Amino acid sequence: MRCLDEHKRLTDLRVDKPYQALFGVIQGAQYEDLRKKAATDFGAMTSSDISYDGFGIGGALDKDSLGTIVKWVNEVLPQEKPKHLLGIGAPEDLFVGVENGIDTFDCVLASRIARTSAVYTMEGRFNLTNAIYKRDFNPIDDECDCYTCTHYTRAYLHHVFRGKEIVAATLATIHNERYIVRLVDQMRQALLDGNFTDMKADFLGRYKHKSGQSND
Ligand SMILES: [Zn+2]
Known part of the structure; x- marks a missing residue:
């Protein structure tokens, strides 16, 4: 009151x-x-x-x-x-x-996990520090239009994370924040179009949670 x-x-x-x-x-x-x-x-x-x-x-x-x-x-x-x-x-x-x-x-989750090199893609979440990304010259997510995905490769991001360069956390955060905003944009459009249930099934069918879970 x-x-x-x-x-x-x-x-x-x-x-x-x-x-x-x-x-x-x-x-x-x-x-x-x-x-x-x-x-x-x-x-x-x-x-x-x-x-x-x-x-x-x-x-x-x-x-x-x-x-x-x-x-x-x-x-x-x-x-x-x-x-x-x-x-x-x-x-x-x-x-x-x-x-x-x-x-x-x-x-805070999107930026918190970005600082530890974890990034979201439509195919799931992964860590850029994994050795398999050392010579991967693709963007984090080729469906993403963010600054990081349009300018940098997974290999470059792997390198700056391994070198403990602060820019690594910044670039990964830019991507994860954009990913979440795009995802909720798609959810809003699906609600307007009346196909939220199908959109959810499509998304979850592709999205595989590859690393640890945290809710906060
Ligand atoms: Zn991106």
Whole structure:
């Protein structure tokens, strides 16, 4: 209640600035009763004649329970307001979020794994430091239009990673971030075209998770 009141006060003071949305964050770990109570209470909460502009879903989301928890919460939250999933970024997990009602994501995963030489492709994830890429003169992903893929080969990236050059992490991060943005662009288009289920099956059929998993 107090944060809605304060948000209203600050919004009224900032009439010359763009509006900033206020999201309520739904917690409750793995507990259905706590998740649904949080979603019910936050979804209905009003004060100073305003309510939350959208909702974040956070905390204790592992791969196995992700879809279930997101579904519990989104069945209760107001349908017309945006839902943001906190800290989930693996390609296969983005599909689980979207099919259970998530609109937006933020996650460090794409840049964190890039710093360790792990990169995403449509065929799966791999590490550029592996010896097989030493003389591989293809881009990371020949379907990608990012700066890294249009200017550098796997062999060059292998070399700079092995040499511990900082540019290696930068170039791999540029690719992984672009990959995720392109993927969610494709998911959005599939939803608009009404073929999300087919698009998901096609993607997951090609995408093989080649290295370790991390959710954060
Ligand atoms: Zn790329």
